[in-house]
Amino acid sequence: MAEVNQEERAYGAWDILISRAINRKTITYKELGDALGVHHRACRYFLGLIQDFCLNEKLPPLTILVVNRNGDIGQGFTAWDVNNIKEGLEKVYSYNWNNIYNPFEYASNGETKDGIARKLINKEVDKKELYARVKVRGVAQSIFRKALLEAYNYRCAFCRTRIEVLLEAAHIIPWSKSSEEQKLDVNNGILLCSNHHKLFDAGLINIDKDYRIHADPTIKTKLIGRKMRLPEDERLHPSKESLVKRLQLI
Incomplete structure (x- = not known):
């Protein structure tokens, strides 16, 4: 069985999250999984890559936009104080993401x-x-x-x-x-x-x-x-x- 390319999935997820950030909206794991054609439980793997990138580059915590069906942040989220989600969301919503290239573009063809x-x-x-x-x-x-x-x-x-x-x-x-x-x-x-x-x-x-x-x-x-x-x-x-x-x- 072919190995799953989480970097390629992160490439697709990045643009979806950027669109949500620009429109000041969150997205559920199920919605994100459905958009990428994967089970919602598998989202944590490629979201981890996006979270690590934002931390390394000192960017707002983009993955804070992904919530469960109750609107809560997932357990794998560590990029922001979960007791102050409102401030983290505002940082993501107000950031000019149009100036950031998709960092996983290299994986667009499966690399x-x-x-x-x-x-x-x-x-x-x-x-x-x-x-x-x-x-x-x-x-x-x-x-x-x-x-x-x-x-x-x-x-x-x-x-x-x-x-x-x-x-x-x-x-x-x-x-x-x-x-x-x-x-x-x-x-x-x-x-x-x-x-x-x-x-x-x-x-x-x-x-x-x-x-x-x-x-x-x-x-x-x-x-x-x-x-x-x-x-x-x-x-x-x-x-x-x-x-x-x-x-x-x-």
């Missing part, structure tokens, strides 16, 4: 973040076309991180920590200066723990074209002069051209 990340690893996708389809920065960075986790076998390229919650996707050419292709290019990324990511972004730790680590004199670390840990697949190694350009930029 998933994991599937797209694998295509990035396998060089099976046009990065510029993909970025145009993703549009939302938070979603693009999430896909980018998934790809780098796979490329670096879930280990920081500097200290080799394997604590996944600490691992982050660092851009060599910073996001603000990257082309549309570079924003999702695994060769323009390095998997780093949160501490080394901050030092790297600040220019206090850098890498030369031979993949050796250098640090500002104020930074005391045993990493200086060592070679960073590279992906096993040479096709996924950091771009030497990007490393040189980064040194010029900082």
Whole structure:
């Protein structure tokens, strides 16, 4: 049996919820399920994805609009104080949702973040076309991180920590200066723990074209002069051209 794509369902649910928000209306689980052709009890799975996105992007709690037949919020709702639902609803109703792209647009044709990340690893996708389809920065960075986790076998390229919650996707050419292709290019990324990511972004730790680590004199670390840990697949190694350009930029 084919696996259910909750991201694709979230894509459909997003536009329905936005329409309700604009019209200052709530929607029941049954109404939402019927609109998407799914059982109302299955709504909690894709609503969880929408709720997480709104929390991560610091948006009003869009899923507060979904209620049971008695008009009550579901148990899975954690994005707002349930003792102050009226204020949460007003924040959703008054927000200008027309300025927000559907963050699940990438899933409109049945794609998933994991599937797209694998295509990035396998060089099976046009990065510029993909970025145009993703549009939302938070979603693009999430896909980018998934790809780098796979490329670096879930280990920081500097200290080799394997604590996944600490691992982050660092851009060599910073996001603000990257082309549309570079924003999702695994060769323009390095998997780093949160501490080394901050030092790297600040220019206090850098890498030369031979993949050796250098640090500002104020930074005391045993990493200086060592070679960073590279992906096993040479096709996924950091771009030497990007490393040189980064040194010029900082």
